[in-house]
Amino acid sequence: MGRGRVVQTAFDESERRAWAGQADAYAASFAKLCAYPVPELLDAAGVRESVRVLDVGTGTGTAAALACGRGAKVTAVDAEPGMVAQAALAAPEADVQLAALPQLPFADDEFDATVGNFVLNHVGQPRQALTELRRVTRPGGRIAVTIWGVPAAAGQTLLGRAVQAAGVTRPAHLPALAPEDDFLRTEQGFAALLGEAGLTDVVCDTVTWDHQTTPEEWWSGPAAGVATIGQIVTSQNPVVIDEIRNHFESLCVEFTGPGGVLILPHAALIAHGQA
Structure with missing residues (x-):
């Protein structure tokens, strides 16, 4: 399967800027949330002993480390050097490299299984990314x-x-996906996307969980500029940031459990298919 000309979109470029230098702040805020679906993700890809696995967008290396724990032969990539460094520490048995979708530095048919935990939320051309996988x-x-x-x-x-309550809208410098690159973020829409990329026997399910954190930990991510929400928050002036935080603290009451723990219901889509 040949590779076409790679075009980096405005969305891709924005993502590279947004995540630059954010590995530590991500590890301290949203990484534990994103780790939850990883065991099910590895099960869906058939990751077990001796399987050659590629983990794309490894972040702090959660999936790579768990795959290594299953005895797989793991290669992991991320577009951000700080994430590569963290993943190499988390999964010392893995081959961790700097690389980004939609063009990976690997030969055709090199892996038995490929996983991407939330990486498709951060690419400008999801169909092309899946075709590369x-x-x-x-x-x-x-x-x-x-x-x-x-x-x-x-x-x-x-x-x-909290952002909306403060009257803040998405800044113009944060582009959304081009309409022709977007897709329905439903079980049916996500499954269709995998089918369009040529995968067969596609299954998509919803996984739900209650993420437990603290208001301080949950605020630390956006306060540091992590992810799109963080880019929106940190692009405001200090008065508006304080207003967002005040709304955040008020809204936290809805989700506060015993001992002041935040209990935040989350849901993700997990889709898998055969190359």
Whole structure:
């Protein structure tokens, strides 16, 4: 399967800027949330002993480390050097490299299984990204990916509600996906996306969980500029940031459990298919 000309979109460029230098702040805030679906993701891809696995968008290395723990032969990539460094520490047995979709530095059919935990939320051309995952996965190999679904679960909307309550809108310098590159973030829509990339026997399910954190930990991510929500928050002036935080603290009451713990319902879509 040949590779076409790679075009980096405005969305891709924005993502690279947004995540630059954010590995530590991500590890301290949203990484534990994103780790939850990883065991199911690895199961869906058939990751077990001796399987050659590629983990794309490894972040702090959660999936790579768990795959190594299953005895797999793991390669992991991320577009951000700080994430690569963290993943190399988390999964010392893995081959961790700097690389980004939609063009990976691997031969056709190089892996038995490929996983991407929430990486498709951060690429400008999801179809092309999935086509690249299929290219590097051998025929009959498994590909499994997660994204955040739409509509979002109640816990996932907390920070966005605080921003909205402060009257803040998405800044113009943060581009959205081009309409022709977007897709429905539902089970049916996500499954269709994998089918369009040439995968067969596609299954998509919803996984739900209650993420437990603290108001301080949950605010630390956006306060440091992590992810799109963080880019929105940190682009405001200090007075508006304080207003967002005040709304956030008020809204936290809805989700506060015993001992002041935040209990935030989340939901993700996990889809898998055969190359």
